[in-house]
Amino acid sequence: MRAPLDWARYPNFQSQEFACRHTGRIHMDADFMGRLQRLRQAFGRPMVISSGYRDPSHPVEAAKRQPGPHTMGRACDVAVRGADALALIVLAVQHGFTGIGVQQKGASRFIHLDDLPSQTHQPRPAIWSY
Ligand SMILES: [Zn+2]
Numbered sequence: 001m002r003a004p005l006d007w008a009r010y011p012n013f014q015s016q017e018f019a020c021r022h023t024g025r026i027h028m029d030a031d032f033m034g035r036l037q038r039l040r041q042a043f044g045r046p047m048v049i050s051s052g053y054r055d056p057s058h059p060v061e062a063a064k065r066q067p068g069p070h071t072m073g074r075a076c077d078v079a080v081r082g083a084d085a086l087a088l089i090v091l092a093v094q095h096g097f098t099g100i101g102v103q104q105k106g107a108s109r110f111i112h113l114d115d116l117p118s119q120t121h122q123p124r125p126a127i128w129s130y
Pocket of ligand 1: 051075112
């Protein structure tokens with residue numbers, strides 16, 4: 001059982017931004033959120049969270065063979081494009097994010113960020129596109 005997060009430690013974010021869009025649950029990881037807050041300070045402008053915590057029952061996760069980092073509270077998707085997207089990626093790498101997912105086509109452009117450790121079946125750092 002994880003202790004509830006002290007959201008006052010992440011002044012640029014609100015808990016509801018990270019609520020699972022399927023269940024409303026919020027189980028973000030404290031280390032991830034600390035890293036994200038430091039990234040936000042370096043980025044210096046608003047970061048719109050398009051996906052934060054996902055319950056394992058969220059359709060995107062339920063369709064996977066294994067639930068991903070969003071179900072561990074160690075990932076978020078940031079709605080960002082163009083020069084801002086590139087700046088965010090550079091800063092994310094500098095701040096120790098180890099998973100960078102790039103979706104920069106069409107209407108819903110975002111950058112996925114996570115900080116999972118490297119594992120045999122899932123080496124990190126890694127970058128991918130959708
Ligand atoms: Zn994601």
